[in-house]
Amino acid sequence: MNQICRAIIVAAGRGQRMGGDIPKQFLKLEGKPIIVHTLFKFDCIERITDIIVVIADEYMEYMEGHVLDRYRFKKPVKLVSGAASRQQSVFNGIKALPQDTDIVIIHDGVRPFVERRFIEESIDRANIYGGAVVGVPVKDTIKKVDSTGTIETTLQRDVLWAVQTPQTFKFDIILKAHRQAIEDEFVGTDDSMLVERIGFGVNMIMGSYANIKITTKEDLILAKAMLGRMRG
Numbered sequence: 001m002n003q004i005c006r007a008i009i010v011a012a013g014r015g016q017r018m019g020g021d022i023p024k025q026f027l028k029l030e031g032k033p034i035i036v037h038t039l040f041k042f043d044c045i046e047r048i049t050d051i052i053v054v055i056a057d058e059y060m061e062y063m064e065g066h067v068l069d070r071y072r073f074k075k076p077v078k079l080v081s082g083a084a085s086r087q088q089s090v091f092n093g094i095k096a097l098p099q100d101t102d103i104v105i106i107h108d109g110v111r112p113f114v115e116r117r118f119i120e121e122s123i124d125r126a127n128i129y130g131g132a133v134v135g136v137p138v139k140d141t142i143k144k145v146d147s148t149g150t151i152e153t154t155l156q157r158d159v160l161w162a163v164q165t166p167q168t169f170k171f172d173i174i175l176k177a178h179r180q181a182i183e184d185e186f187v188g189t190d191d192s193m194l195v196e197r198i199g200f201g202v203n204m205i206m207g208s209y210a211n212i213k214i215t216t217k218e219d220l221i222l223a224k225a226m227l228g229r230m231r232g
Contacts, residue, residue: 003047003102003103003127004098004100004101004102004103005047005048005049005101005102005103005104005123006048006049006050006052006097006098006103006104007042007048007050007052007104007106007107008052008054008090008093008094008097008104008106008107009035009039009051009052009053009054009108009109010054010082010089010090010093010106010107010109011035011053011054011082011108011109011110012054012055012056012082012083012086012089013025013086013110022059024110024214024215024220025038025109025110026062026066026067027214027220029112029220029223029227030227032071033067034110034112034214034223035053035063035109035110035112036067038107038109038110038111038112038114039051039067039073039077040071040073041112041115041119042075042105043073043074043075044116045116045119045120047120047123048075048105049075050075050076050077050078051075051076051077051078052077052078052093053077053078053079053080053109054081054082054090054092055079055080055081055082056081056082057081057082060079060081063079064079078096080092080093080096087178087181087187087188087194090106090178090191091178093106094174094175094178097171101171102170102171103123103126103127103168103169103171104168104170104174105119105123105167105168106165106166106167106168106169106191107119107165107166107167108165108213110213110214110215111164111165111211111212111213112214112223113210113211113212114134114164114165114166114211115208115211118134118166118205118207118208118211119166119168121205122134122166122205123168125203125205126168126169126170126203127170128203129201129202129203130169130173130195130200130202131167131168131169131170131173131174131192131200131201131202131203132167132168132169132202132203132204132205133163133164133165133168133190133192133202133203133204133205134163134164134166134167134204134207135161135162135163135164135204135205135206135207136161136162136164136206136207136209136211137157137160137161138157138160138161138162140157141154142155142160143155161204163190163192164207164211164213167190167191167192169195173195173200174191174195177191177198178191178194180194180197180198181194181197210226
């Protein structure tokens with residue numbers, strides 16, 4: 001039997017940090033909305049059967065008209081309502097998955113530079129470990145500070161990683177993790193944190209520093225420069 005892998009693209013943010021009239025996922029890179037670049041990365045992977053995009057209700061119509069109706073995607077793309085927080089939005093996406101799902105790939109809609117090999121490897125590692133995330137070792141020295149801004153300690157840099165997406169899990173594990181978080185009224189900073197707290201190991205995949213999340217105007221400038229270098 002073929003394994004069923006489905007992707008959840010989280011794009012429910014309203015982009016306050018970016019400013020402007022539309023959320024950041026709809027801003028243009030080389031003439032296409034950022035989320036289109038992201039969707040194409042998942043649309044070309046044969047192992048993924050279909051894609052869920054979690055979007056704020058007020059931008060459902062915009063997503064339909066400016067993305068789904070204008071660009072040709074090979075895979076079915078379903079829109080699901082977002083929520084007040086990213087964690088709730090992801091859970092909305094998980095709840096919309098058919099029960100025959102084996103593997104869930106969760107990715108930020110504004111990370112358009114994810115490489116195919118990281119998506120593929122995250123699926124392979126999730127099959128082995130139950131969960132896998134893409135990340136990179138931190139470059140800067142990281143310090144822990146107290147509420148007054150005073151440094152308490154300097155953390156050991158060689159064991160610290162900056163986590164990115166995709167974050168990929170067996171369906172039953174990520175579903176259980178989110179349900180437990182709701183029951184405990186726990187809010188995590190990413191999906192792997194929810195899985196870790198219920199006792200499952202999550203494997204780290206060495207990713208790329210180019211896999212940026214576009215959240216500020218400076219990020220958008222960098223993204224345009226990166227695309228220009230790739231095309232050149």
